[in-house]
Amino acid sequence: MLQYVIAGLALGGIYAIASAGLVIxxxxxxxxxxxxxxxxxxxxxxxxxxxxxxxxxxxxxxxVAIGLCAPAIGIVLYGILFRFMRLSSPLIKVVxxxxxxxxxxxxxxxxxxxxxxxxAPGLAPxxxxxxxxxxxxxxxxxxxxxxxxxxxxxxxxxxxRYTDVGLKVRAMVDxxxxxxxxxxxxxxxxxxxxxxxxxxxxxxxxLAAPTIGLDPINFTILVAAAFAAVIAAKLRSLPIxxxxxxxMGIVTSLIQRYLPSDSNWTTEIVDAIPFMVIAxxxxxxxxxxxxxxxxxxxxxxxxxxIVPQGESRLAGSxxxxxxxxxxxxxxxxxxxxxxxVVATVLPLIVQGFxxxxxxxxxxxxxxxxSWTLVVGEGGMLWLCQITFxxxxxxxxxxxxxxxxxxxxxxxxxxxxxxxxxxxxxGFLSIRLGDLYVALxxxxxxxxxxxxxxxxxxxxxxxxxxxxxxxxxxxxxLAFTYLSLAAFAVVALFIVNLRRSTTGLALNAVxxxxxxxxxxxxxxxxxxxxxxxxxxxxxxxxxGFLAAAQTSAQPGNFATFAGIVWLAVLxxxxxxxxxxxxxxxxxxxxxxxxxxxxxPTWTANIPPVLFGLGAIGVAKFPDGTLxxxxxxxxxxxxxxxxxxxxPLAVAMAGDGPTGTIPTGPSTPPAPPSPRVTQDVxx
Amino acid sequence: xxxxxxxTVSPTAPGRPTGDVAGVPVLAAREVSxxxxxxxxxxxxxxEVAPASIVGLVGPNGAGKTTLFGVLSGLLxxxxxxxxxxxxxxxxxxxxxxxxxxxxxxxxxxELFMGLTVREHLVLAHxxxxxxxxxxxxxxxxxxxxxxxxxxDERVDALLELLDLTxxxxxxxxxxxxxxxxxxxxxxxxAGQPDVILLDEPLSGLDxxxxxxxxxxxxxxxxxxxxxxxxLMVEHDVAAVLALSSTIFVLDFxxxxxxxxxxxxxxxxxxxxxxxxxxxxxxxxxxxxxxNGTDAS
Ligand SMILES: Nc1ncnc2c1ncn2[C@@H]1O[C@H](COP(=O)(O)OP(=O)(O)OP(=O)(O)O)[C@@H](O)[C@H]1O
Ligand SMILES: [Mg+2]
Numbered sequence: 001m002l003q004y005v006i007a008g009l010a011l012g013g014i015y016a017i018a019s020a021g022l023v024i025x026x027x028x029x030x031x032x033x034x035x036x037x038x039x040x041x042x043x044x045x046x047x048x049x050x051x052x053x054x055x056x057x058x059x060x061x062x063x064v065a066i067g068l069c070a071p072a073i074g075i076v077l078y079g080i081l082f083r084f085m086r087l088s089s090p091l092i093k094v095v096x097x098x099x100x101x102x103x104x105x106x107x108x109x110x111x112x113x114x115x116x117x118x119x120a121p122g123l124a125p126x127x128x129x130x131x132x133x134x135x136x137x138x139x140x141x142x143x144x145x146x147x148x149x150x151x152x153x154x155x156x157x158x159x160x161r162y163t164d165v166g167l168k169v170r171a172m173v174d175x176x177x178x179x180x181x182x183x184x185x186x187x188x189x190x191x192x193x194x195x196x197x198x199x200x201x202x203x204x205x206x207l208a209a210p211t212i213g214l215d216p217i218n219f220t221i222l223v224a225a226a227f228a229a230v231i232a233a234k235l236r237s238l239p240i241x242x243x244x245x246x247x248m249g250i251v252t253s254l255i256q257r258y259l260p261s262d263s264n265w266t267t268e269i270v271d272a273i274p275f276m277v278i279a280x281x282x283x284x285x286x287x288x289x290x291x292x293x294x295x296x297x298x299x300x301x302x303x304x305x306i307v308p309q310g311e312s313r314l315a316g317s318x319x320x321x322x323x324x325x326x327x328x329x330x331x332x333x334x335x336x337x338x339x340x341v342v343a344t345v346l347p348l349i350v351q352g353f354x355x356x357x358x359x360x361x362x363x364x365x366x367x368x369x370s371w372t373l374v375v376g377e378g379g380m381l382w383l384c385q386i387t388f389x390x391x392x393x394x395x396x397x398x399x400x401x402x403x404x405x406x407x408x409x410x411x412x413x414x415x416x417x418x419x420x421x422x423x424x425x426g427f428l429s430i431r432l433g434d435l436y437v438a439l440x441x442x443x444x445x446x447x448x449x450x451x452x453x454x455x456x457x458x459x460x461x462x463x464x465x466x467x468x469x470x471x472x473x474x475x476x477l478a479f480t481y482l483s484l485a486a487f488a489v490v491a492l493f494i495v496n497l498r499r500s501t502t503g504l505a506l507n508a509v510x511x512x513x514x515x516x517x518x519x520x521x522x523x524x525x526x527x528x529x530x531x532x533x534x535x536x537x538x539x540x541x542x543g544f545l546a547a548a549q550t551s552a553q554p555g556n557f558a559t560f561a562g563i564v565w566l567a568v569l570x571x572x573x574x575x576x577x578x579x580x581x582x583x584x585x586x587x588x589x590x591x592x593x594x595x596x597x598x599p600t601w602t603a604n605i606p607p608v609l610f611g612l613g614a615i616g617v618a619k620f621p622d623g624t625l626x627x628x629x630x631x632x633x634x635x636x637x638x639x640x641x642x643x644x645x646p647l648a649v650a651m652a653g654d655g656p657t658g659t660i661p662t663g664p665s666t667p668p669a670p671p672s673p674r675v676t677q678d679v680x681x
Numbered sequence: 682x683x684x685x686x687x688x689t690v691s692p693t694a695p696g697r698p699t700g701d702v703a704g705v706p707v708l709a710a711r712e713v714s715x716x717x718x719x720x721x722x723x724x725x726x727x728x729e730v731a732p733a734s735i736v737g738l739v740g741p742n743g744a745g746k747t748t749l750f751g752v753l754s755g756l757l758x759x760x761x762x763x764x765x766x767x768x769x770x771x772x773x774x775x776x777x778x779x780x781x782x783x784x785x786x787x788x789x790x791x792e793l794f795m796g797l798t799v800r801e802h803l804v805l806a807h808x809x810x811x812x813x814x815x816x817x818x819x820x821x822x823x824x825x826x827x828x829x830x831x832x833x834d835e836r837v838d839a840l841l842e843l844l845d846l847t848x849x850x851x852x853x854x855x856x857x858x859x860x861x862x863x864x865x866x867x868x869x870x871x872a873g874q875p876d877v878i879l880l881d882e883p884l885s886g887l888d889x890x891x892x893x894x895x896x897x898x899x900x901x902x903x904x905x906x907x908x909x910x911x912x913l914m915v916e917h918d919v920a921a922v923l924a925l926s927s928t929i930f931v932l933d934f935x936x937x938x939x940x941x942x943x944x945x946x947x948x949x950x951x952x953x954x955x956x957x958x959x960x961x962x963x964x965x966x967x968x969x970x971x972x973n974g975t976d977a978s
Contacts, residue, residue, distance in 0.1 A: 520780030
């Protein structure tokens, strides 16, 4: 028993260090670093590179990797990225760190090579010495973890409580703006916090590597556990985060002790512990409702007053229902129509293998539309759309192949199975705020991936389950057009939604929750609604994807793959339907083109680029396509202005006069401080 | 509903039977307290708004006026006290439920929906109140895709006309100046035909003409015989409040220091002390009371 507690403390210690690293950056800069696990992996991989691959000693490797490289990464990230994001909306903060999460592992592979690593050493010399404390064996690795945890807690508490730096950090937590005014340089403090945070990431990564292995995928469990601790700590309380981390380690170890070690269930339960912690915390907070709401309100009235609102939102710049704008229908629809025509013609031009790829591209387009709904219209960042796609694909293949259903019916039912999942996850997380939506959906994806997608009925000895195509669209070309038609139907639905009362209400919710509520709109209801619709769309898209690939492979629906998808979409633009189509095509074609025409090592470049693209939303919230689209529309506008053809005039509609800027770009809002008093309960 | 003359300011007037609906205030707060950490933003504040009346709420900066609005509208949970709407306890009710029961508000810093036009604000508020189901069903109705835009309720157009917003009806609100934004806030609140509207400094940022126009609008909507509306108005322009309101409540440091008719408030020494920070000289008449005309910021 004691032995297991001691082993559990070591695991929990690693969780604790990781959650401490997450909490300090959240508290000081309002950024929850989703790339934390990826950065931990990067540092651990670097340590392995130095120590094992280049034969450096333990101490120099550790000093260079954890002591120098990790803080340097923190400083650089702060300098080039996070520094500019303190006042961005939670959505953009999450997207940027998600972009990092996508880019970093591929970057590591580019730098360090992609050999599979069987066993990674920790900080103890090999072979690891074992001590016997009151009859219990303790490895030196474990002892090192304890020392690190104790040092972290003591030094951390001392610094925060007794030093000038701690005072500054705590002041900045309350109000960066005030701290800035009173002469402290919040930048200097922040840079330190980021250095320390990534130092913790590196430390946790190196300490964890001997236990969990050195593969980016394995680090997900570390991250999930740290997220659980952080959620339990309501993102803020360092002591709670550390305690919950330790506790989870002990519970994990005890479960391993008391459950049969050879059973599949044991591994599954162990993997599910962080998710159970999260579920308990969420349910608890649902019962004691409302206590989470203010968690993301960093800073005081002054801080909110200087938020550059106009550019701080990912969502919200679509011209909406009733305003035709001076650009008119021609300008608005010329671009999308052109792209649809191109998408229709392309499959006719290319040959064989490439035709099938277009079917996949359009299926991805449908899945991406689910983000267009939930991010673009709902203003929430959902990280588990791939899971819904997986649910749709696996359900559809079971129904179509094992139960002989008509394929299209199976696909639709696959979507309908995903729908209630979206509603439930949404209902549990939405009232807690944007950040919790991202956290909870990410962990929901990981849970499904570990517990459900691993069932043999879906995995089928690694082969996956075959998926049929409808009999009338069996050929690649026919199915490609069927997928495109399905895409068009969903896209039209979204266009209609935007212009309907539902769309107006969603817009209201996105721009001002207090005003939406006092106008009588239920914010949670609208958001849950759009989340459910998005899950439905993702599920249907998943069914189409499986049919395009003629098999449903659970392995294709790993949560982190979905985050790459999101990065692709965000790079192109998450607000528009055509962006989803372009993103689908880019996502499928770029790797295949690279494979066909470029050396293999370049395969890791696209994820890095997409990751960087996602990070770029910090600057261009609407994505690159929207940027180009605006330029295109401005071009059209200038042509129209020069030569006012009767048609253009007629189509310009009853828009406002030239004095009022219109069009898709959000003009900077008047310098209106947010109403700070109206904290929603 | 029940005919009540606008002059009726005291719902608890003696001689009125307690069961009489006319005696029930449209909106009432009883002994509401709010704490922000160690700060007592409101202590045991009670106010009442009679049907079809204009009630003023004044007080220096930081007195707790906006906080009280937060409690009344349901965005803030009081640490103690009750709120009732037409006699019904709504302390536990969500903001959207209160809106459905006939409460609307505006915000001190306009909280507009930047993606929508002026007209859409009113259309949305109107539909939320009178065609709620459309929020959920409209997206399945292809009419939005092909439908005409002109067919909206005449109510919305009349309201736009009333507020002098017709000219900018199709402009996105993001481009509007502050004064016009306030009008849109008022329009959005009125569009749902509420029984009572909380107005948080509706006149600040408006030029003289717009301010007079809006004051006139307030008078007219309250006097409208078809639909009774009450207004609870926070305003730093005390002269305007005194002229408009039939009852006035004065807050200072989270406490109600005075309440009553404009005449009464004008002569109340506590109010003068709160505004001037000193005991006023006895000889002064109430009319030249120099309230500090602090603005919204
Ligand atoms: N969310 C909040 N957290 C902490 N303190 C708050 C919060 N909202 C308001 N306060 C404080 O409560 C007090 C009352 O504020 P409130 O905004 O209600 O005043 P007000 O009467 O509306 O002032 P003004 O005329 O400036 O609008 C102020 O001291 C304010 O600083
Ligand atoms: Mg106020």
